[in-house]
Amino acid sequence: MIERVFREEHGRAVAVLVRVFGDVDVAEEAVQEAFAEAVRRWPVEGAPPSPAGWIITTARNKAIDRLRREAARAGKYAQAVLLNAAEPAEASAVEDDRLRLIFTCCHPALRMEARVALTLRLLGGLSTAEIARAFLVPEKTMAQRLVRAKAKIRDAGIPYRVPELPDLPGRLSGVLAVVYLVFNQGYGGRDELADEAIRLGRVLRELMPDEPEVLGLLALMLLIESRKDARRRDGELVLLGEQDRGLWDRGLVEEGQSLVRRCLEIGRPGPYQLQAAINAVHSDAGRVEDTRWDQILQLYDQLMVVAPSPVVALNRAVAVGEVQGAGAALELVERLDLGRYYLFHAVRADLLRRLGRDVEAAAAYDEAIGRTEDEAEKAFLRRRRVAVSG
Structure with a gap:
């Protein structure tokens, strides 16, 4: 129960607390403390009616207690807590807290690797080892990268706010990279992360309906996700060419292919659109023998x-x-x-x-x-x- 709540709600809780406190370390540590408290109390007292709300409320209270104990920071942060608690949420082009956190962590002042790694850590609650595998680097290297990213945010005073709508396209590449890596982690066995990535992809599409790379990424994720039930059999991996295509989710296939066609209409090809097109060609083949590998090779050339x-x-x-x-x-x-x-x-x-x-x-x-x-x-x-x- 607690593990499921952690996987599903860690990112939401951190995102909410980052918005309230404006400090990633305060938010992350408070959420960790709240889950530790849940481990102690829920097996004895039972799970609360709203586990996510309990985690967020407990984490917020623990953050307030911590800030009050730290005399050097109490004046600054305690006042900020009271103001944030009293004032309505900011109006923004991005209404979702988790998406807000992604755009915040993808600040241009951070290197691309740091943006993606930090957001994976905060949004998905991935361990340092999991993120290191996603980047194909040693765990120690990734740990140092995360520490440097947080220090950069703190020392440079990078604000935790969402870019205005005209600024969103310039920040998009880092956000798309984050969403796709979250999806890849989910497709590797954490279904809730794949679901979260697709949900974020849909939110991005609502925000930027004519941005072809947003459409391309969503199409790519949907087409890959459509094959999830056929990818494993009796605990073993099944290659694409050996999958039972009757198990593919035709609804997701049709939605993904429709998005690919929309990308072709826009006519500004990018990497996510091309990858989606490759997967669309695979999805077109009713049998593996019918796969148009010549088309796939041309798309890889592009x-x-x-x-x-x-x-x-x-x-x-x-x-x-x-x-x-x-x-x-x-x-x-x-x-x-x-x-x-x-x-x-x-x-x-x-x-x-x-x-x-x-x-x-x-x-x-x-x-x-x-x-x-x-x-x-x-x-x-x-x-x-x-x-x-x-």
């Missing part, structure tokens, strides 16, 4: 122009493997510096398997298995490894 990265190059190599063969794809994969990324080793292993180089494939599968913590992925990779090793 994506490499708009937003080149090693991960995009890896995905493009998969498409090359379907169009030009495993040998051509392996040549491209071998050039990539993605040794820390388990999918790099998984893709390489599959290409080696298709080329009949089973000993090398088995070693690559071992490397991939050692670099993922997802048990469903491990089970799939172990089965493939056994197949090539006999």
Whole structure:
């Protein structure tokens, strides 16, 4: 019960307290204390009728108590608490507290990596280790990055307020990156985060209905989410080509494809729109044999122009493997510096398997298995490894 409330309400509670107190450390620590109090009291007293409200109220009270105890800060912050409690909420282009927090953490004074990492921490309650895996960096590196980001906010006096409507487009890229990383964390096993990312994507669409990258991101998330029920079977990962397409959520597919068509009408392609278009091509195929890999490769070629990265190059190599063969794809994969990324080793292993180089494939599968913590992925990779090793 408490774990579920933490996952669903941590971001909301932190966002509300940041708005009230204007201090991320005060907000985060108070919410942590409130959940610790819940762990002590709820098993004995029972859960309150409104767990989310209880957490927010308890956290607010703990923050007030803490600020009053700190004599050096009491005058400044106690008055702010009273004023914020008495005054109505600010009118803003962004009405949702969690979305407000995302725009706040995505301030241009912070580096992009810090913006995304800090928002993942505050909004989703992800641990430092989880965020480090999302960024493909060591946990210690991510911990230092988070500390520096908070220090930057404090020392530079970065205000916690929402940009006005004319300023929203300039701040959008960081926000979209945050939402997509939250979605990816959710798609990796935390459904509530995927749901939250899609909800935020819908809110962004309401705010900016003609911004194609907003539409593209929402379409991308919907098309990926549509395959959720087919992605795992008996606790094991099922690849896209082996999925039961009858389990795909056709409502989400149709909504996602409709958004892709709207993006084409606008005619300003960007990275999220291109990724959504790639997924739309997959969704068009009733059978895996009907997949238009030539179209997918063309879209990856465009994506490499708009937003080149090693991960995009890896995905493009998969498409090359379907169009030009495993040998051509392996040549491209071998050039990539993605040794820390388990999918790099998984893709390489599959290409080696298709080329009949089973000993090398088995070693690559071992490397991939050692670099993922997802048990469903491990089970799939172990089965493939056994197949090539006999």
